[in-house]
Amino acid sequence: MMPVGNLVGMVVRNTVRSPRHFALSAFGIVIGIASFVFFLGLSMGVRNVILGKIFPLEVVEVVAPRASFMGKDITKKLDDGTVEMIRARPEVKEATPRMKVAFPAAGFGMFEGQEIKFEVGGFCDGVDPKVLADDPKLAALFKDWEAAGADDPAKTVACVPPVVDDKGVAGKNPCPDPEFYYCDVQDNRCHRRVPVIVSPTLLELYNGQVASTHGLPVIGDLEQFVVERGGLARMRFTIALGETMVAGSAMATSDKKRRVEGMLIGITPKAMPIGMTVPIEYTRRWNQEFAGDEAASTYSSIVVTLNDKDRLAVFSAWLQEQDLRLEDQLGERFATAIFIVTTLFVLISFTIVTISSINIAHNFFMQVSERRREIGVLRAVGATRTDVKLIILGEAALIGVIGGLLGVGIAFAGAALVDWASATYLPRFPFKPPTYFDFKGWIIAGGLGFSTVFCVVGGYLPARKAAKLPPAQALAAQ
Template sequence: MRLSALARLVRLSLARERRGAFFSAFGVAMGVGALVFFVGLGLGVGRVIREKIFPTDASLVDVVPPAVSLGSLFGGGKLDTAMVERLSGLPGVEKVYRKMNVRVPAVSRYEGAFFGSRLRMGMEVLAVGVDPGLVSGDVQLGEFKDLGPDQPIPALISTRLLEIYNKTFAPARKLPQLSSQMLVGFGFPVEFNRSYVAQPAAGPTIPSQAQVVGASDRALLAGITIPLDTAIRLNRSANVDAETFTGVTLVAADPSEVPRLVSAVKEMGLEIDDQERRLAENAGAAVTLTTSALALLSILICVLAAVNIAHALSASVRARAKEIGVMQAVGASRSDVRNIVLAEAGVVGLLGGAIGTGVALGMALVINRVATRYLPDFPFKPDSFFSFPWPVVLGGVALGLFAALAGAYFPSRRAAAMDPARTLAG
């Protein structure tokens, strides 16, 4: 049977069975639309978790000393220069970046102009020194290096800390919202080895001036990130440990090398700081579990739609038995009859899948606009709560087609198996 003749017969049949075709397409659209909507929501929320809340790099391994170290008795546990050299010699390690906390408390007492407002505030400050190469791409002013005791300390702030400030702290204190570019060059005083709540070390207080040179995802979340040489100098000036490192970041040549590096690091008596990675994985697992449950419900709706299509087509085949018999008597083959029934279902499935997918995309657009207009600003609020990559969109339409064809399989076989002589005889 020619394609044009098949299309004409399908069009006439669907026009005659408009009511049944409408409800069949509606069931498919409901299931496909719900599935595409919830999958897009899960992908969108997962993207926010991975990219904004807990940004992680699959090629990085953060090494820290063990919480309880038995030292050299078992061949490890101390993260000093010799241990860093051993780590850099591990197969698969491309680069090594050292970290050292400033091991004395620090405070910042600021009073003066703050981007058009007056600010008077004192707060505890945490500081960590890192090798410049780890954050060099985020430095926007000068060089990220120790400039000496009488010069400002280059400091990076966390992009996540800036987000939290803009969405919670600034509105509560009626302070201006800031961008990382606005903060570049901003200076503030920092007194090391001084604290409002903790006991300082025995060494002297070290008054300093910090200057923001950029914002980075790799910067300390609740504090400032400064050059490693500066942290070493401050620790020496305060007469505290300036020889052992707080952590080391290994850059793997390939992400596939990470599991082997983790095993090698643990054999050396060290530990892996994967807290943020685990938090991201746990949050992602919760989103995936919820999305999977809702997707399963949507697939169940599609199954019910397929059953409805099977029921409707079975009734249609019985009602059109004489018509099918006439077609067979004038030369239609069994495959022609089967193709007519499958084509009818395919058109219904394609329309239902396309309509359901379109409705899901439209609902996502409406929800995003409502959220943008009516939801208050909160940290890490995304521009869109949804993500619809093309496989999801095309998969929705394909699912509608598959559900309809699955429902039409048995009715089409039954129609093709009819005996025209017996059907026409009575």
């Protein structure tokens, strides 16, 4: 075999000398690889947004199927034993219980000079504060401040609740740190406001649906928003336990009512999608106070983080054996839809590349025919059949590499154009990403690899034909 350096040099010279042949051969490959890289990058980008931000697939929610007998609710109870059983599964990384507020509750407060009211009962989850361990800022605030031993210096401070005048304006907060504390009307003591987190989904819904229709400001960065409005104290609101905005509620007439204050401290995907989330001990205590012991020991769901989202099917099968199920997995449906669309695009790209490969074969057959005499000369001066084959295959591979690079470049340019058009012309919508593309390394490597392989495959038969040409016949060619 000829030295590799000489082979590369000859391949490059042969390719450069015929731009027309290169263009004819590479055109289809460039288009095919560009579409392959573009659509896969788009699929990955969209997948990142949908499955990473909107419906994270490796985080699933386990619930007990609803069941009743003779009108009696016999739904399996999710308790600490269930949580431990799930945690013991090999495919489970972490399992944290959620407990809904199991009685009527309503929220109200002032926001941007407007009085707001919302239902809390059924729309408030309690979660273990440990779920925010990876966010130190939030974790420092998201605690059960009422727990015994909690680091809360103002907990025992007595106070007189401020008087609310005829216009509903409250007097000065008497507590030592009014940004975080309020004076409770039940026990006349200062209490830390209940820390509340909400999900990006809720924020997107607010920004996309509520803000524009109610003339309220769009919230971009919450931290910045809070600073601009004078601190977290402006994010406070009242939670009226035992009250409701729902007319006809069977529990609305209950005499047991109590008010606490809450404070929005941050936005995180760990919060329930629609509603507010508080440390679970708050909901446990409230449920015990308003709905009894069973409500205080029964979880509404268990949020499970899997080690590997590909193990979801195994975990799901095991859950069925335990009379449990996954909450409706929209993410899974989207994942399937994305997979189908991606597969379709990749198939189209492969079809283009395959046709290009046939085109390359055709062009190289023509080339071999036109270059018979040259091939004869190479054989006469010492080229073996293998050398001739490698030269032709090398030319095909070089077209593949250059065509692949051009294709990747076009895909990147197309992606940049789409992102620019989206940022410039598309209106804001929930989860609008800064880019729709995620060009992972394997996509680019795959594009270049496929390009090269398909070109080499296309060049193989012409190369074999060239190698088989008897030198004397090749030299006799006109």
